[in-house]
Each structure stands twice: as C-alpha cells, then as structure tokens.
Amino acid sequence: MENIEIIVLLLFGVTFLAVLSNRTRFPFPIALVLVGLVISLIPNLPVVILKPEVVFFVFLPPLLYEAAWKASWHEFKTNIRSITLAAVGLVIFTTLCVGWAAHTFIPGITWAEAFLLGAIVSPPDAVAATSVTKGLGIHPRLISILEGESLVNDASGLIVYKYALAAILTGSFELWEAGFQFLEVVVVGVGVGMAVGYVLYLIHKNFICEPLVEVTLTFLTPYASYLIAEHFHASGVLSVVTTGLYLSFRSADMFTTESRIQANSVWEVVIFILNGLIFILLGLQMKMVIPDLESVGSVGIPTLLGYGLLVSLVVIAVRFIWVFPAALIPRWLSSKIRTREEYDRRNLIIFGWSGMRGVVSMAIALSIPLTLPSGETFPNRNLIIFLTFCVIIVTLVAQGLTLPAVIRKLKLPKHSILAEEYEVRTKVLGAAMVHIEEKLLDLDEATKDTVRTNYQNRFERLQHTELPLRNPQEKDTNPALAVFNRLSHVQLELIEVERELIKQLHKQGQASEEVLRKIEWELDIEETRLQLEIIK
Template sequence: METTHALWLLAVPVSALAVAAAARRLGLSAPLVLVIAGLLFSFVPGVPEFELDPEFVLYVFLPPLLFSAAWQSSFYNLRENVRSISLLSVGLVLFTTFAVGYTASALVPGLPLPAAFALGAIVAPPDAVAAVSVAQRLGLPRRTVTVLVGESLFNDATALTAFRVAVIAATGAGFTLTDGVLRFLFAAVAGAAVGLLIGPPLHWLRTRLDDPLVENGVALAAPFAAYLIAETVHASGVIAVVVAGLYLGHRFTESPAVTRLIGHSFWKVMVFVLETVVFLLIGLQLPPVIDGLSGYAPAELAGWAVAVFAVTVAARFVWVFPASAIPRRLSRRVREREEDVGWRGRVVVSWAGMRGVVSLAAAFAIPFVTSDGEPFPGRDLILFLTFTTVLATLLVQGLTFPALIRALGVGSARERYADTVAEAGAQHAAARAALERLEELTAEEELDAAVVDRLRQLAEHRQLRAWERLGGGTGPAGEEVPTATYRRLRREMLAAERRVFIRMRDERRIDDEVLDRVLHELDLEEVALRRS
C-alpha cells in the first residue's frame, strides 16, 4: 500500500512535467493546459484524491516562487511604479474582499458576513504567473509587466492578512475593526523588517564563501528562513520573502560570474518544476471539493459560482480604471513621472486577474469548527466557490488573454528598439573603456602583439554587435553582417569540437571527467553566442 502511494506521488510531478513539455512544444500556455489536464485526470477511475495541504503549499511552494520572482524583479522599476502596485496589491485586494463578501452574503442563505469576507479575501489575490508569462511572450510594455509582477509579489500578504482577520471574526474569537487594521499594519511592517534583517547578512555571507554551489545553497535557504521567521513572530511571511528576494537579487551583480550562471539556471528549473506541479494540483482538487456539497442543489451552486466569478472579475475593472485615471487627472506630478498606458493598457491589466494556488491553499486552511465547537459556517461551499473561481479565471481569462492583447494591439516594439539602442550605446562605451585599459596595460608592460591584437578585435566585435542588431542581423541589402557570420561559423566550429571530444570519450581516449570539463567550456561559449 505504501509503495502504491509513493508511486502516485511520483506520478504527479512526472505527469506535470510531461504535460508542460507538450504544451511548450505546441506553443500553448503551460499553466492553463496543466489545469485542464489535472481536471481531466481527476475523473479517471482509480486516481486517488490529492487534497492540498495548506501548510505544505504556504511553507514549501510559496516561498521559493515568491523569492524567485522578487530576485528577478528590478528594484528600480518596482520603486518607480510603487503607487500603481500599492493600489492593486492593497487597495484592489481589499475592495475585492468586500465586493465578493457582500455579494456572497446576500446571495447564499445563512452565510454570515465574516465567513463571506473570508471567501472574498481568498479569491481576491490574482496569481500573475500565467498572465506575466503570456505578457512577456507577447511583448507587453515593460511598465505593464512590472505592475503585474509587483502586484503578484505583495497582494498575497494583503489577502492572507485579511483572510486571517475574517476567520477570527467568523470563529468568534474576539475581533474589532481596530484589531484588524493593527494586525495588518504589524504584519506588513514586521514582515519587511524581517526581510531586511535577513537580506544583508546572507549577502555578506555569500560574498565571502567563494564557492558557487554553497553560495546558491544559501540563496535557496533564504526564502524558507524569511518565511518561517516572519510567521513565527506573526508577521507577513510573504512580505519578508519578497523584501529579502529584492535585496539579494539587487546585490546579485556582486557575485562571481560562475555563481550567477549556476543561480540563474537553478532558479529557472526550480520555478518551472514547482509551477507545473502546482497547476496540475489545482485541477486535481475537484473530487475533495465536491465531497461536502450533497446538501446544495446543483442549480444553486452554479448560480452562486457564476455570481462570485463575475463579481471578482468586475471588481478589478471597477477599481483599475478610476484608480489609474483619477490620480493622473488630479496630479501633474503623476502625469510627468508615469507614462499613461491608455484605456487599452487598463483593459489588459483588468483582464489579467487569474487566480491560483494561494487561493486554494487559503480555502483549505479554513478551520472545521468555530471557537464554540460548531462547524465553520459554509466551509464546504467556500471551498467550492474558491475552486470554481480559480478554475474560471484560469480558463476564461487565461485562454482569452493572448487574443485580447493582440486585438488591442498593445505591444512594446518601440520600447524594444529603444532598449537595443541603449544597449548599443552601453556596449560602445564599455568596449571603449576596455580598449583604453588595454592600451594602459600595453604601455606598462611588454605584451605579445598577437594577444593584444586578438583582445582588441574582441572588444571591437562587442562594440559593433549591438549596433548591427538594429538591422536584425542583416545589412542594407539583406546580406549577413560580419558579427552574425562570426556567430554562425563559430557555432559550427564548436559543434565540430564537441563531436571530436565525444568520439574520443567513446573510444576511451579521454575520461568522462575530462569530457565534462571541456564540454562546459564549449557550452559557456555557445550560450554567450546564442544570447548575443
């Protein structure tokens, strides 16, 4: 029996990776395909129920996913858009909590307002994983992507704090509005303090280890340490993880090159695996959610599900348009500092409200009984409405999101061109500094002329590369530019070298350890060529 259970546990990540691989190959959104696959698997006879353990999700899945997103985020971009991000991650979450709460309380007979507010807080925070992946693939403007990422980093903290306050009120454990506000402020401030207390010591330690594997191991421990410490002192673990991730990611440029290469690959793989498993698990939650609904009529359940989903989506539109337009109209400073995304950009941000695993984890964390020993009011119904809202936002909004972006013509072609021009200027300045330093070294000591010429050619190649990219890798008549020719020919040479090394290994003329070492050098050069 234990072996069978272990095999089913192994089947979840293996199936998730297989489905994600197929989706990526077909050019489909992996999160959406995984949810659909999980939903279909839940109907297969013999498949056991995989009920999400909220503690497992919040303590194991959430910290590394948040940390990785914060690590890769631009501190400067987030700071420049802090007003818009705060309006979404705090204001919109609370607005959605009240809108959904009042709607559910009015529609569902016998559902107390505090329990309805718990439902509102559960479905309030969007999970921007699916939205951001589509936005980046389709080339949304950087400011829009930054706002969506920033919202996803901080909105969980607001929602989970509001959820805990609502649950306390629903269980009758003693609650006032002042208590709720103080809890929220303490959780936010203390969580940020924990993140700031953890970030600098870990950065100091990483810069003195001089071991890429250990340095990245310390980075892996950071999100779990930040979350656990913050939750232990009743602060926001989410904010602690995000602040620590932003700090360490901002200072990551001070790490050695090998550490950065390993860290980038490691976090990319970890996030991919965690996200694939999480989205498959979302689809597999249908059987445990349905188990407790025998006392409700299907028509009633369907009507309530549609109503909660509609209010959840509408609340985002109702909030985003005035929250982004009114400050621009009232403040000249806002108009000068922030680029107006226009009504098309507001529609895109409003529609990018897919919910995810944090909502389901919070729903499963609802206690079974109140402080009086009575069953928590409407727990099974809240689970069902959470699942239907998550599923509907992922499928309805997720499937139509790419088409909406294309239909509105919201793109960043001009921004990408400006980035390439800026990069070309930076490459030019950096190469000029490198050449000047080479001349200084040549004047200080006698150097081999062939070595100096080769270094000078390399610097000039870097200087020209970004400028030539403005022409798409071709010249005025469509001919291949020199740097593109260089990259193509060098990749062919690397492939020939690689074949020789592998053949010599197969002939046992070199050891596998030697092969690994030389292939690593070739791979680094090929990656650099492909990135350029």
C-alpha cells in the same frame, strides 16, 4: 506509497505537457489549471488529504521569493504608487465585494466565510499574465506594475485572509484592532525581511565561495525569512518578498558566475515542479470536494458552477471598477503625475483584463484548516476550495486566452525590447573597447590585436543589424539581422564539432573523466552565451 507513485506519474505528465506547451506556444499556467481539472475527472485516482500548514509553508515561500528575485527594484520603486493602490486598495475592495456577493447570493455562507473567500481570490498572478502577454509588445511599465502588484498583493491578501480566518476560529472581530495590527504586521514584516536580506548578503559576500553551498543557501533563505517573521507575529509573506527584492538588487556582488548559473537552473526546475505539483494535488483533492458538496448540501453541479461563475464575474468586474478611478484621480490631483506619467486608456483596459488568478490563490485555499478548535469540521471549506478553483479557471482560461486578442484589438503601439537590447549591448561593447585602448597599455601587440579584433567584430556586427528599427513581429525578414546571427551560428557549429570529439574520446576511454567534464562544461557555457546573443 500508492499516492506518491500516482503523483510521480502525474508529474511526468505535467513535464510532457510543458514540452507540448512550448511547441504550441500555449500559455503553461493555463495548461496547468486545465490539467488540474482533468485530473479531478479521472476515475479511481486516490484522494490526497493534505495538512493545510504543510501546503502553506512548503509552497508559498519559494514561489514568492522566486517572483521577487525576478522583479526589478528600480521599476518597483518608480511605480510604487500604482502598485500600492492595486496591491492593497484593490485587494481590500475585492475582498469586500466578493464577500458581500458570496454572503448575499450563496446560501449558508457566513460573513466571515465570505470574506475569507474574498481574501483568497483577491491576489492576481503576474506569472500567468506575463506568460500570456509575452512577445505581444506591452509597455514595460505595465508589466512592472503587474509584477509589483502580484508581489505585494499576495502579502496583503494573506493578511486579510488570516484576519478572516481568525474571526471564524475565535468568533470575534474588531475593525480598529485589525487595522492597527495590519500596519504592525506590515512594518515588522518588511523590517524582518530587510534584516534577513542584509545578514544573508554579508554571508554570501564574505564567507561563501562554494557554488553548491550558495545554491543551497538560496533555497533556505525564503523559509528562514518566513519563519522568523512568523515568530514575531508579522507577515511572513511580506518578509519573503522584501528579502527577495533586497538580495536580487545586490545579487551581482554576492554570487560567482558559476553559482549564478547553477542557481538559475536549479530554481527553474524547483519552481516548475512546485507549480505542477500544486495543481496535481488540487485535482486529487477536487475528487473529494465535489462529491462532499453534493452529499452534504444536496446541491447539484449546475448550481455549484453557477456560484463559481457568479464569484468569478464579481472578481473581474471589481477590477475594472477600481482601475479607472485609481488611475485618474491621482492625475487630477497632481500636476507632477500628469507631467511624469503618460496616460493611455488602452493600458488601463489591458491591466483590468490581466487580473488572472493562479497558484497563490490555490495554495491559500488548500491551507484552510480541516477543523475548528472545537474539533468540528471547518464550515464550507470544500465549497470555498471549489469556488476558488472556478475563479482560477474562469480568469486564467477565459481572460488568459482572450488577452492577446484584446491587445491586438486595441492596436497599442508595440514596445520592442530589442531596441533596448541594442542600446545596452552597444554601451557594454563600447566600454570594453575603451578599456582595451586606454588601460591595457602593457599588453604585447599580438595579444592586444587579438582582443581588439574580437570586440571590434562584435561591435560591427551589432551596428549592421539595424536592430532598433526592427519590428518586433518580424521574423527572418531582415538581411542585416541574418548577418548579425551568422557568426554566432558558425561558432555554434564549431562547438558541436568539438563536442562530438569529446563524446568519441569519452566512449573510447582515451581521456580522464575529470578533463572531459571540464571541457564539456566550458563548451556548455560558451554555447549558452552564443544562444543568448542570437537575436530571434
């Protein structure tokens, strides 16, 4: 019970840290890893020993499913070659290079343990990269490749991890057999993910219309996909990612508006708690890991930190060694690629510097078994966890904090998402206005004029913004932009007036709770729409 109380208190701290991170615009993933480090240094906190299978099962399926849900299937398909080269080829290359370096320079680590470490630190975390680069105007294709890489390399990294783990547990390893099984678990994992996604799509579309049930089912989906795939000895992680991509692409046909709003809100809270919780648990475990390393191996902290820095530098260097040949060789071999894809060496530098490790690597490290089948303690488990933590700190803090400066130094042309927003809004409003004139012929003129005026006002406001010409770095310097936002601000002010009256009626007991809650919910929906409409 004491451990639970400590964890709840620390989660409160993480929550306030998120508030501070938003206000200071400090990347939250970097703040989390620093919190884990601070927790490991606080005296008298309890040591929490987690069951590895619990860590693996509880954390990974929802984290990967949420990432897949936010990814674009069209972008994923368009960039599949680049994503595959990074997510499979780079993962295996990183595993081999880190394994060689760890076995060569760190005493007492066997080949199998070294490759286990390599597999754990091989998958980068796209959430960290995108949160650090947010608002810096990076080209969407580069962001899509980073996100797609993160989805697939988690699966490939975990597959390699399981083979390295099996080699340690069984004492045997056959390369040809592992290669064949790799293809088998990938194909079956994707197949299971597609099947689960299709079944759940039919269930959502044809049988469920209650928002609470739909939101609940979205939480069960990644676990179901993972367990079914693991039952058939396939990649549960790849199955989860496939299910997430499949259902996300069809989400507009599955959910009602209310279900979608509730699901998005609830999932944000759950992912926030899971991310915070795993780094809290990491910090608490590190209190046991470091003293154990010092006592068992008689190795001092400076030496351990040196090992961690060595592995981190190898991880960073390997990514750059891989990136340039992987991008240039296909261009040399294919004229279609040269015609279809623009090349800018600066984008490769940004991609190479965006290989930050995060929560997935930490979850995999914590899932290492505590003992061997013989009952003996798992060899070098604490050392592997410590080295993983070092890689996460170095890549997240060193690379994450310097990535914006690298982008500015390269002077890449900034891509403005606002221009794309302008085009989409224009098409949407235009389609609605055409429908009003051509399809709503049976409406009375008073109603038709009201509807037409509403859409015409919105359309004219959009046309007067000069939105496509706006520099994404400008703020509050465009007079036309102020005109566009003014009506939204006035509407928000009026909503606040309505909300204050609702509060008074509620406090005075002059209306039923059901009626007040319904009106309050409507005001919340409208306020959310207006807030999203404002161009910042």
